[in-house]
Amino acid sequence: MTAFTTYFNDIYRTFxxxxxxxxxxxKQMVSPTVTLQYPRAKKQMPDRVRNRLYMNFDDCIGCELCxxxxxxxxxxxxxxxxxxxxxxxxxxxxxxxxIYVTKFDIxxxxxxxxxxxxxxxxxxxxxxxxxxxxxxxxxxxxxYNFGTMSPVEIETAKMKVKLYDEGQAAKKAAAAAQAAAAKAAAAAQxxxxxxxxxxxxxxxxxxxxxxx
Amino acid sequence: MENLIAFFSDPIVTTVLLALIPLVFILVYxxxxxxxxxxxxxxxxxxxxxxxxxxxxxLQPIADMLKLLQKEDIIPESANKFLFIxxxxxxxxxxxxxxAVIPFSSGFIGSNIDLGIFYLxxxxxxxxxxxxxxxxxxxxKWSLFGALRSAAQIVSYEIPGVLxxxxxxxxxxxxxxxxxxxxxxxxxxxxLIFGGNFPLAQKLALxxxxxxxxxxxxxxxxxxxxxxxxxxxEAESELVxxxxxxxxxxxxxxxxxxEYANLFLVSAVVVVMFFGGWSSPFxxxxxxxxxxxxxxxxxxxxxxxxxxxxxxxxxxxxVDQLMYVSWKVLTPFALACIIxxxxxxxx
Numbered sequence: 001m002t003a004f005t006t007y008f009n010d011i012y013r014t015f016x017x018x019x020x021x022x023x024x025x026x027k028q029m030v031s032p033t034v035t036l037q038y039p040r041a042k043k044q045m046p047d048r049v050r051n052r053l054y055m056n057f058d059d060c061i062g063c064e065l066c067x068x069x070x071x072x073x074x075x076x077x078x079x080x081x082x083x084x085x086x087x088x089x090x091x092x093x094x095x096x097x098x099i100y101v102t103k104f105d106i107x108x109x110x111x112x113x114x115x116x117x118x119x120x121x122x123x124x125x126x127x128x129x130x131x132x133x134x135x136x137x138x139x140x141x142x143x144y145n146f147g148t149m150s151p152v153e154i155e156t157a158k159m160k161v162k163l164y165d166e167g168q169a170a171k172k173a174a175a176a177a178q179a180a181a182a183k184a185a186a187a188a189q190x191x192x193x194x195x196x197x198x199x200x201x202x203x204x205x206x207x208x209x210x211x212x
Numbered sequence: 213m214e215n216l217i218a219f220f221s222d223p224i225v226t227t228v229l230l231a232l233i234p235l236v237f238i239l240v241y242x243x244x245x246x247x248x249x250x251x252x253x254x255x256x257x258x259x260x261x262x263x264x265x266x267x268x269x270x271l272q273p274i275a276d277m278l279k280l281l282q283k284e285d286i287i288p289e290s291a292n293k294f295l296f297i298x299x300x301x302x303x304x305x306x307x308x309x310x311x312a313v314i315p316f317s318s319g320f321i322g323s324n325i326d327l328g329i330f331y332l333x334x335x336x337x338x339x340x341x342x343x344x345x346x347x348x349x350x351x352x353k354w355s356l357f358g359a360l361r362s363a364a365q366i367v368s369y370e371i372p373g374v375l376x377x378x379x380x381x382x383x384x385x386x387x388x389x390x391x392x393x394x395x396x397x398x399x400x401x402x403x404l405i406f407g408g409n410f411p412l413a414q415k416l417a418l419x420x421x422x423x424x425x426x427x428x429x430x431x432x433x434x435x436x437x438x439x440x441x442x443x444x445x446e447a448e449s450e451l452v453x454x455x456x457x458x459x460x461x462x463x464x465x466x467x468x469x470x471e472y473a474n475l476f477l478v479s480a481v482v483v484v485m486f487f488g489g490w491s492s493p494f495x496x497x498x499x500x501x502x503x504x505x506x507x508x509x510x511x512x513x514x515x516x517x518x519x520x521x522x523x524x525x526x527x528x529x530x531v532d533q534l535m536y537v538s539w540k541v542l543t544p545f546a547l548a549c550i551i552x553x554x555x556x557x558x559x
């Protein structure tokens with residue numbers, strides 16, 4: 001193609017492409033928009049989406065597996081082993097609770113929503129919900145306290161544990177004292193019969209060599 | 213004009229009031245066009261814009277205006293203070309002075325001078341001076357680039373634009389904008405884009421050249437106003453805001469207003485020259501002073517819409533492509549059309 005025809009060809013292509021472009025834009029102008037007007041219309045979340053954590057404290061058995069699984073250490077748990085005489089109730093799956101959980105805090109600001117804490121829980125009390133609108137003005141409001149023991153209850157529990165432990169310690173001391181006394185008595189008495197038993201020759205471990 | 217003088221019984225007050233009518237129009241039109249541009253741009257891009265303030269956001273331009281008015285007016289320390297402050301007003305003045313010769317209706321034109329369109333071309337060249345001033349006085353490399361590119365662009369696109377206007381003036385025989393509209397009165401077949409009010413043979417001969425001149429003028433007017441695809445001076449993604457970069461608050465608002473006013477100005481010129489000005493397409497039905505104002509504004513807004521549509525369709529031209537289009541395509545075609553039109557009018 002000569003420069004002459006290229007010149008006119010270019011002009012024709014310019015207007016042609018401009019017209020095609022304009023047709024496209026005018027068609028888009030009258031087609032429906034794809035905007036979701038957020039606070040009024042919300043997008044439907046999928047079923048297994050991982051957003052804010054929820055914990056059913058009644059089911060917690062205080063195993064601390066979730067705290068160990070968390071990669072950012074956002075779960076803080078304080079536990080005390082309950083004395084066997086106390087009855088703490090049962091979880092919804094029928095398991096007996098044997099541990100006082102005095103503190104169960106999740107710092108949701110640290111949480112990375114990985115879901116690694118959900119699986120290890122033996123009673124499935126920790127779940128990820130689909131709530132994603134939970135901003136706060138004060139960062140300390142983002143530390144969620146799931147523990148339901150009031151300070152009075154915590155003090156009572158500590159008292160009970162302490163009493164039980166002291167009781168156990170006293171029993172142990174008494175038992176130890178008794179065992180020591182028994183041992184001393186036993187050591188004094190069989191001193192005579194123990195002596196002849198001592199003069200018996202020790203057993204030869206090796207069998208005597210057979211004579212030819 | 214005469215009965216208005218009688219009404220106010222003072223020629224000076226009347227003149228001032230008449231001079232302010234286009235200003236009122238520009239302010240209202242700027243708000244409407246701002247809203248319209250954002251909404252059209254949004255729907256072209258399949259999204260919504262402006263849904264919160266008022267029903268579907270109609271009160272948003274008022275909010276924008278209030279925002280610009282209450283912003284802090286910053287003048288850079290090492291800027292040339294006098295030129296910096298003068299520049300936006302010069303740009304707006306160049307545009308507003310040209311509004312004096314626009315025939316808004318069959319009964320109203322600011323100044324019915326016989327030099328109409330020639331004066332318009334001259335007065336709108338003040339804009340270049342204002343742009344160069346703003347680029348230089350900002351003491352900012354990027355503004356300077358924007359201003360220089362803008363000056364080069366406007367100067368090179370004035371030539372095909374003026375040649376197109378020359379072609380129309382040759383056909384209609386007058387430079388008076390009101391007379392131009394009157395000559396195209398009487399129905400859609402009299403509009404110059406369809407050949408004008410001439411015997412059939414002449415009309416058919418003129419038709420292709422009028423269409424070509426219309427396209428040439430449309431393109432060069434888009435370049436005058438710095439609209440995409442010719443918006444290199446404001447290339448939003450390249451030069452921050454071009455010559456506008458250092459402006460804030462009221463001065464920026466004036467630049468913005470001047471851009472929209474300029475847009476309407478060139479749309480109005482296209483309408484007056486090629487599409488019959490204020491004449492109704494149905495001839496005598498729906499004509500009269502008030503109806504003709506409606507037709508004029510409607511046609512003007514259609515071309516503003518066309519400009520907005522093109523802005524969101526076409527990519528930006530590079531500066532060498534811009535120069536190529538102006539000097540190697542538009543100017544030769546305009547010259548050829550003028551020669552052809554001259555022949556046709558003589559015979």
